[in-house]
Amino acid sequence: MTLKTFAYKNIHHHRTSYSAYFLSCIFAVCVFYLYAALLFHPMLKKDIFPDSFLFLMYLVEIIVALFAFLFIGYSQSAFLRNRKQDIGLLQILGMPIRQVVRLIFWENISVGALALLIGLLTGLIGSKFFFLVVSFVLQLSDPIPVQMSFKAILFTTGFFFCLFLILSWGSRLTIQKQSISEVLREKAQEKRQPIFSVWLVFISLVSISVAYYLSFPSSFVGVIKHLIFIILLLLIGTYLGYTQLSVAGISLLERFPKWFYCGINMFLFSQLRYRLKDNARILFLVTIFTSIVLTSVGVSLTYYNEADIVGEEQAPYHLTTIDNPLNSKQIEQKLQAYRMKTKAHIQFLILALKTDDRRKNVNNPNVSIISNGTLNSLLKQAKKKPISIHAKQVVQIWNSGVWESGEQKQADSFTVQQGKQSFSLQWIASIKGVFFNEHDLTRVMWAVSDQTFRELQQAGQSPVHMVDGYQFFNPKQSMPLLESIQRYYQAHHLAGKDVSGTILVQKFFRDLFSPLLFVSVFIGMLFFLAAGSILYFRLYIELPSERKQVKLLHKLGLQQKQGEKIVVRQIQILFMLPFVVGTIHSLAALNLCSFLLHRPIYTSYFGLWVSYLLLGIIYYVWTKRQILRAL
Amino acid sequence: MILEAKKLSKIYGNAAAYRALDQFDLMIEKGEFVGIMGPSGSGKSTLLQLLGTIEQPSSGSLMIDGQDVRGMNQNQLADFRREKLGFIFQDFQLLDSLSIKENILIPLVLNKVSSAEMEDRVQKLASYLGIESILHKRPYEVSGGQKQRAAAARALIHNPSLVLADEPTGNLDSKSAKDLMEILIGINREAKTTILMVTHDPVTASYCNRILFIKDGKWLSEIYQGEKRAAFFEQILLMQSSLGGEQYDAKNIRL
Numbered sequence: 001m002t003l004k005t006f007a008y009k010n011i012h013h014h015r016t017s018y019s020a021y022f023l024s025c026i027f028a029v030c031v032f033y034l035y036a037a038l039l040f041h042p043m044l045k046k047d048i049f050p051d052s053f054l055f056l057m058y059l060v061e062i063i064v065a066l067f068a069f070l071f072i073g074y075s076q077s078a079f080l081r082n083r084k085q086d087i088g089l090l091q092i093l094g095m096p097i098r099q100v101v102r103l104i105f106w107e108n109i110s111v112g113a114l115a116l117l118i119g120l121l122t123g124l125i126g127s128k129f130f131f132l133v134v135s136f137v138l139q140l141s142d143p144i145p146v147q148m149s150f151k152a153i154l155f156t157t158g159f160f161f162c163l164f165l166i167l168s169w170g171s172r173l174t175i176q177k178q179s180i181s182e183v184l185r186e187k188a189q190e191k192r193q194p195i196f197s198v199w200l201v202f203i204s205l206v207s208i209s210v211a212y213y214l215s216f217p218s219s220f221v222g223v224i225k226h227l228i229f230i231i232l233l234l235l236i237g238t239y240l241g242y243t244q245l246s247v248a249g250i251s252l253l254e255r256f257p258k259w260f261y262c263g264i265n266m267f268l269f270s271q272l273r274y275r276l277k278d279n280a281r282i283l284f285l286v287t288i289f290t291s292i293v294l295t296s297v298g299v300s301l302t303y304y305n306e307a308d309i310v311g312e313e314q315a316p317y318h319l320t321t322i323d324n325p326l327n328s329k330q331i332e333q334k335l336q337a338y339r340m341k342t343k344a345h346i347q348f349l350i351l352a353l354k355t356d357d358r359r360k361n362v363n364n365p366n367v368s369i370i371s372n373g374t375l376n377s378l379l380k381q382a383k384k385k386p387i388s389i390h391a392k393q394v395v396q397i398w399n400s401g402v403w404e405s406g407e408q409k410q411a412d413s414f415t416v417q418q419g420k421q422s423f424s425l426q427w428i429a430s431i432k433g434v435f436f437n438e439h440d441l442t443r444v445m446w447a448v449s450d451q452t453f454r455e456l457q458q459a460g461q462s463p464v465h466m467v468d469g470y471q472f473f474n475p476k477q478s479m480p481l482l483e484s485i486q487r488y489y490q491a492h493h494l495a496g497k498d499v500s501g502t503i504l505v506q507k508f509f510r511d512l513f514s515p516l517l518f519v520s521v522f523i524g525m526l527f528f529l530a531a532g533s534i535l536y537f538r539l540y541i542e543l544p545s546e547r548k549q550v551k552l553l554h555k556l557g558l559q560q561k562q563g564e565k566i567v568v569r570q571i572q573i574l575f576m577l578p579f580v581v582g583t584i585h586s587l588a589a590l591n592l593c594s595f596l597l598h599r600p601i602y603t604s605y606f607g608l609w610v611s612y613l614l615l616g617i618i619y620y621v622w623t624k625r626q627i628l629r630a631l
Numbered sequence: 632m633i634l635e636a637k638k639l640s641k642i643y644g645n646a647a648a649y650r651a652l653d654q655f656d657l658m659i660e661k662g663e664f665v666g667i668m669g670p671s672g673s674g675k676s677t678l679l680q681l682l683g684t685i686e687q688p689s690s691g692s693l694m695i696d697g698q699d700v701r702g703m704n705q706n707q708l709a710d711f712r713r714e715k716l717g718f719i720f721q722d723f724q725l726l727d728s729l730s731i732k733e734n735i736l737i738p739l740v741l742n743k744v745s746s747a748e749m750e751d752r753v754q755k756l757a758s759y760l761g762i763e764s765i766l767h768k769r770p771y772e773v774s775g776g777q778k779q780r781a782a783a784a785r786a787l788i789h790n791p792s793l794v795l796a797d798e799p800t801g802n803l804d805s806k807s808a809k810d811l812m813e814i815l816i817g818i819n820r821e822a823k824t825t826i827l828m829v830t831h832d833p834v835t836a837s838y839c840n841r842i843l844f845i846k847d848g849k850w851l852s853e854i855y856q857g858e859k860r861a862a863f864f865e866q867i868l869l870m871q872s873s874l875g876g877e878q879y880d881a882k883n884i885r886l
Binding site (some may be wrong): 096 | 683705712713714718724726728729733741742
């Protein structure tokens with residue numbers, strides 16, 4: 001018998017506790033390989049992927065790598081803690097630390113090598129499917145050919161080998177910290193009863209409520225301002241919630257003896273309380289994982305599914321042009337050629353002025369001026385009440401979905417320059433909402449009375465832009481028309497973004513969110529597996545003491561079934577709590593991210609939630625079976 | 632002289648220092664079978680940990696088999712333990728992942744002994760201890776007595792200079808305890824293996840050549856085995872009752 005055979009025997013013996021870890025390892029390797037295969041693909045040189053997509057791919061690869069480090073590192077330390085006794089004994093019997101480290105390295109590398117092998121095989125098989133999906137997501141005309149990429153295999157193998165090497169070497173620190181005298185001393189060291197501080201409970205509650213409160217104003221600008229703050233508050237609140245609030249909760253339960261001393265409740269909760277410090281961290285981690293998965297997949301799924309509606313809302317006109325080089329007759333011909341039936345046509349002028357009034361335009365000195373008549377026709381199309389603006393007055397229009405729609409009274413004055421003249425205007429109100437497709441010129445507009453508009457127009461030589469907006473009866477067929485006009489613009493060296501249309505915005509959203517959805521699903525699955533496997537470890541590590549308690553209670557007259565129920569309840573709590581908290585967090589996050597929709601849309605999220613729940617239940621049932629079998 | 636400890640002290644903690652062992656002297660000749668007895672908290676376990684080189688003494692000197700143990704680093708200590716010491720624990724400490732035979736072989740594996748010699752030694756020792764039939768079983772498949780005999784085999788297989796036993800009969804029934812002690816004195820006599828044993832049990836202790844009593848970390852007294860074990864046993868009982876356990880205080884007994 002050598003050190004190596006010893007290592008294999010250890011693995012064989014601990015195979016049940018390795019199984020969940022093994023599964024997650026395989027999946028991590030598989031995902032890592034798939035993305036590596038894509039990144040090393042010769043197709044990449046042909047520039048068929050958009051840069052943003054490639055960036056996303058690199059990002060995923062880095063996330064998977066970081067995740068592998070954290071997850072495998074965590075699992076290893078959990079194993080080592082579980083085997084403290086064994087390792088301590090070997091050290092007493094004279095195994096030097098370097099040999100212990102080598103033993104752990106052999107164990108890691110043999111489990112890792114098998115996981116690597118299986119992961120690579122599944123990756124190779126799965127890459128066909130994976131490439132098909134990528135081709136679909138990117139809407140490539142011919143799918144990416146599958147190739148066995150030796151570079152990718154080498155890269156994956158090298159990465160995981162280094163990972164195991166570094167982590168085994170790192171385990172030296174953990175082992176050195178553990179006193180080997182623990183083997184000789186009393187095994188069960190008394191744990192102190194965890195206590196809670198009222199202040200920390202308070203802080204937890206306050207930070208969670210503040211975070212939720214801040215996440216409510218559903219305007220993009222407001223949210224971005226507080227985003228980091230909200231995330232930080234949520235993290236702190238959740239962590240303290242698990243460490244403090246839970247102890248407080250159990251202490252509160254003790255006050256109700258009727259309930260606390262009923263059945264197995266007492267054993268269950270005292271057990272939970274004593275393990276809370278260890279459990280809290282796990283629960284926290286799993287909650288964060290769950291929230292991330294539900295949020296990222298939920299948001300991208302929602303936007304992907306709602307792209308049509310969002311597009312329609314963000315771009316109410318099916319075709320808009322600025323300074324169209326085609327004259328109205330040519331346009332008419334084009335519309336007929338593409339068989340578009342016009343429902344409405346709106347044409348108006350925008351005066352592009354400049355202002356040096358720093359109070360109003362800190363970064364952007366450009367001011368787009370429209371007349372009251374234009375504003376009212378836009379309002380009429382948007383089915384809103386007209387506004388009448390008096391001379392020397394100005395109404396600001398925030399024409400974009402990123403701002404919360406609404407109206408605001410203002411009382412301020414503001415000056416614009418036209419040629420050498422300076423006009424002072426009374427700023428009376430701001431209107432927010434989507435009234436026209438968003439172009440650079442139409443994002444923020446200032447409406448003045450028709451007379452003032454004429455005066456401004458006559459006063460100087462500032463550029464006047466002609467803006468056209470069309471609505472069609474058959475907008476779904478507008479794509480070829482839009483593309484043709486865009487080509488025409490480009491041929492005349494004009495900015496293509498001066499052409500917009502509902503269908504283009506819809507495409508923009510779909511193109512933006514399909515890769516995001518694709519990527520978040522993968523990371524989501526990885527995180528889901530990791531969360532499950534962390535819970536599984538936790539339970540597995542507690543197994544010996546659980547076994548002891550069930551046996552003892554059995555001796556005292558509790559049925560085996562009842563004793564098992566205590567364990568099952570704990571498993572249920574460990575699985576359910578993070579799911580519930582994660583759901584609440586992700587709902588808040590979804591609400592926060594749905595600013596463009598102006599209403600949270602939960603249908604896509606609900607589908608995702610149900611599938612996550614189902615997967616979770618499967619994992620729970622499997623874990624329960626494994627644990628009860630080992631009990 | 633196999634073991635020579637002079638003025639051995641162990642102090643735990645810094646501020647509220649607790650003297651677990653106080654200026655303790657101990658000499659053990661080769662081939663001796665020494666017992667250590669004392670009430671709980673008297674410093675027996677601390678002494679065993681110091682002698683087992685698992686913890687370092689705060690002061691004093693410790694020579695085992697002619698080597699100064701103090702001043703060795705962790706790796707040197709591990710090498711030393713592997714070659715010179717054997718351990719028997721109250722709770723057996725067999726690895727569940729290995730068979731009984733493999734458990735016994737651990738010290739030889741660590742010492743990189745050839746597999747032919749391993750086989751040879753394990754067979755001889757197993758037949759002496761009467762555990763050949765269970766060699767291929769797992770620790771959880773055999774009885775407590777068998778486990779402890781396997782643990783004893785593990786402590787003896789590499790012919791250590793000193794075997795340290797911590798309450799070896801603590802988890803055994805009286806029959807198994809008697810069997811184990813017979814084996815230990817047999818090996819002690821035949822192979823001249825030096826054994827140092829900590830125990831609570833006067834019957835177990837009565838197999839020793841010599842018993843040291845320790846209280847509050849200090850050497851208290853020493854008794855030697857005479858002609859008859861029964862007489863020695865009574866002496867131990869007397870000594871124990873005068874020392875008192877947790878319930879008894881020496882002062883009360885004098886009344």
